[in-house]
Amino acid sequence: MARTSPNIIITGTPGVGKTSHCELLAERTGLKHLSVNDIVKTSECHEGWDEEYQSWIVDEDKLLDAMEPMVQEGGCIIDWHACDLFPKSWIDLVVVLRVDSTTLYDRLSARKYPEIKLQENLDSEIMEVLLQEARDSYEPEIVVELQSNSAEEMDTNIDRIESWLKQWKENNAEEGEEES
Numbered sequence: 001m002a003r004t005s006p007n008i009i010i011t012g013t014p015g016v017g018k019t020s021h022c023e024l025l026a027e028r029t030g031l032k033h034l035s036v037n038d039i040v041k042t043s044e045c046h047e048g049w050d051e052e053y054q055s056w057i058v059d060e061d062k063l064l065d066a067m068e069p070m071v072q073e074g075g076c077i078i079d080w081h082a083c084d085l086f087p088k089s090w091i092d093l094v095v096v097l098r099v100d101s102t103t104l105y106d107r108l109s110a111r112k113y114p115e116i117k118l119q120e121n122l123d124s125e126i127m128e129v130l131l132q133e134a135r136d137s138y139e140p141e142i143v144v145e146l147q148s149n150s151a152e153e154m155d156t157n158i159d160r161i162e163s164w165l166k167q168w169k170e171n172n173a174e175e176g177e178e179e180s
C-alpha cells in the first residue's frame, strides 16, 4: 500500500538532539514521534539491561515486529541512535544530526554518562559512524546531514524538514492522481 505520508528517521549519536528535533517536528507537522527507546521498554523488545552501558540490550527482530504495524501507513518520525536495521521500504528520509565534539562532551557530561559510554559516543561522533551507517544503508539522495549545535540550527533544520515534507506530499499526491 502506498503511503500518503512519509516515514522519517532522525538519527545520530546520543545527545545530538534527536528527541528535541522529533518533538518539535511532531508538534509542527502532526507526524507521530516514535521513540524507539520507549518502544523497546513498553513492548519488551530486549534481552535485559546492560549495567555497564546503562541501556537495554535490544532484540532487533522483536523490535521490528512491534514497529511494523506502526509505520505501515506512514506519517512517523523514528527517533533512534541507529538506522541500519529498518527496511529500506519503510523509509522516505534519513536525517543524521551532527554536533561539534566539545558541545557533545558538555551535553553528555551534564547527563552524568558513565565514562566508558561518554568516550565511546564522542569517538563515534568524531568518526562519523552514524552518518556512514546511514549512507551504507539507504540511497544517498534520501540521507541528509544536519548540524545541531544551537537552537537556531534546530529551527533551521525543522524548517527544512517541513519544506521537504510539503514537497513529498505534493509529489506523491500527483503520483496518486496519475495512477488512478
Ligand SMILES: Nc1ncnc2c1ncn2[C@@H]1O[C@H](COP(=O)(O)OP(=O)(O)OP(=O)(O)O)[C@@H](O)[C@H]1O
Pocket: 012, 013, 014, 015, 016, 017, 018, 019, 020, 021, 081, 107, 148, 149, 150, 151, 152, 153, 154
Ligand atoms: N540544537 C540544539 N541546540 C541546543 N541544545 C540542544 C540542541 N539539541 C539538543 N539540545 C540539548 O541537548 C540535550 C540532549 O538532547 P536530546 O535528548 O534531544 O538528544 P538525543 O539525541 O535525543 O539523545 P538520546 O539519544 O540519548 O535520546 C538536551 O538537553 C537538549 O535540550
